[in-house]
Amino acid sequence: MEIVDPRVDPEPSGWAKFRKRAATAPMWDYSLLRVEAWLSRNPPVLAVVREGGRVLGACLAMLCGPARGQAFAPHPPRRWRPPAPCWAEVYLPWFSGHPAVVFRGHVPEAQQRALLRLFERRLAEHVGVGLLGVVYRALPTGLAGAASGPRRPRREIDPTTVLANRFDSVEDWIAALRPPVRQAVRESRAVAAELDVTAGAGRTDLDAAELAALLNEHRARQDARAWRSGQRARVAGLHLDTRSPVPTAYLDALVRRPEVTTRTYRNGTGTLLGFHTLIDGEGGMAMPHWAALPAERGGVARLSVDAYARCVGNLVERGRPELTAGRTLLDLKAALGFDTRTLVSVAVPRPVLGR
Template sequence: MTLTAAIHDPRADPEPDGWADFTARCKLHAVWDYGLMRLEAWMSRNPAVLGVVRDGDRIAAAATVLICRPRRARYADAPTRRKARLRPRWAEVYTPWLSGYPAVVFDPDLTGEGRRAAVREFERAVLRHVGPGLLGIAYRAVYRDMVSSMTGPLRRTWRNDPTSVLPNEWPNEDGWLAGLSKERRTSIRRYARKIDRDPTLEVREGWGRTDTDPYEVAALINSHRARLGRPRTDPRTEVAGVFLAEFLRRPDVRLLTYRDADGTLLAVNTLLDHPTSTVLQHWAARPPAEGGRHNLYFDCYLRCVRHLVSAGRAELTSGRGLMDVKASLGFRARELHTVAVPRPSVGRR
């Protein structure tokens, strides 16, 4: 096995050869689409690049990497500018809008020492791409069984907040409801009846929707995130309407919207379909003080579980927040780790 690695900047580089085959083989989610990565990178302050490791001509591993700059609020330089290579930067191996999943993907046939060798080649490619200003690499949201592929001398590993996972164990939504506490089960059914009977509330959901203004959706998502508070270490930029314009029209992305009688957008949810691991991705809502409605959140979860069981998917994931609330809905915690690699250890094992 002879491994080589290269970094592809979606803003400037064409899609890597064999990328479509790799994403299909590894069953990657919609956010790994190279065209979507290009839009996201152009609208980002810390643009993501794609690391690709090959065994000959075949892609053996890949990773999305955010190239981050300390204390700089403006957008990144154009990809053709190379004079900043001495400026301090670090690399976050992280998928911006899929935070509960690793940003490193290995071919199913690559195991053990092959994975460790792929990580080593990937890190060397990141160093070549960023230059001598690279401070280090942080692998976020790493599954426990992947940690050993990234550990080594000088490297630190710690456990992150877990992500939430609902295994599909029922033939229908009633089976899911039956497993909840009586109080939670009763309240969800009551909310659903109230929403269905409310003539002032319009609820619409569909795959590949083009009937909603993506900039309106982006504004609600961003205001919701701002209200909850953004962690100081969050490397992501606000969701861009131009990104959602392409993202929401995909046949594997469902948009759920709630509007009041005058058409005001009250809440939105995006659901990413997948052969096994469906993702309850964005949720955003107006607070009641600004005209929002109570308990739309639980109606959204009911609709997502309804798809989970009707489509026969293996699990539904829902990110890393509100774990107590999600536990009351049957979700379990999936362990995640961070592996921090200081500059002297990059590319060395």
């Protein structure tokens, strides 16, 4: 097993081939990992395990420091220095409903367990004595079983939302909704028809700084609302959010990728009212980002409903098996026909690592 720092280490050999088979989401692209690592206060490292020379699996782990106030992580040290306390979160920060552990093909649970224990030992060696432990966040139940064990607390967290494609058309999907929801969908589509709605894959016409500002404002507002309401568990654990603000450079690279569709909503004066990204792959579609201007600043109510309706249209048109849409707004998505997929977190304190 090798552990690489995307900021300074070259892409592991065989990584591109492994990505095509097992880690198809663009978040696993090494160039995007490099941008994310340089612009994060909790930079990720990539652990790659091989079998006979080929890549068999991988884990992505953010190294998180307590009460770290700086905007970015310190530069990778060129020589040894006293270790600072940190913990590792095995987590895809911009794809939180999907695991940061992937294997090629079918790997039995017993082998997965052994490989995760090996990862923990190698990570402890890589980080040093300052590593406090590892938290596996947002694992599906199968992988959670491999990560679990004695003295490894686990708990079910907010699920991710999934819409199975069992529709012949968008109208077929609308017909399956409850009457009040059908009306809300039609009203949102009528409102959106009065706006400038533009969508395309690999877009080069967007101002990534504009997108990042809206997305980070949306995240901050959502976090503040969670604290005020006292319903923190309903907002996907944002009170424990260790992610950095979404970097402009990261979004700029993401929306230019051919498998990523970006849909923007603007009013007659050109103001950006909302946008979302949609990732397309043979295994399914995913909507990792959504942000909208609040009503008090000129935003449009229920704009997200139109966005979900258009994503369902893309789902049906491309014939993909499912659409995943993250871990927030669970009640809204349930009304729109989404089911949930169970996710589990597993905590591994330092004395238990590798056991």
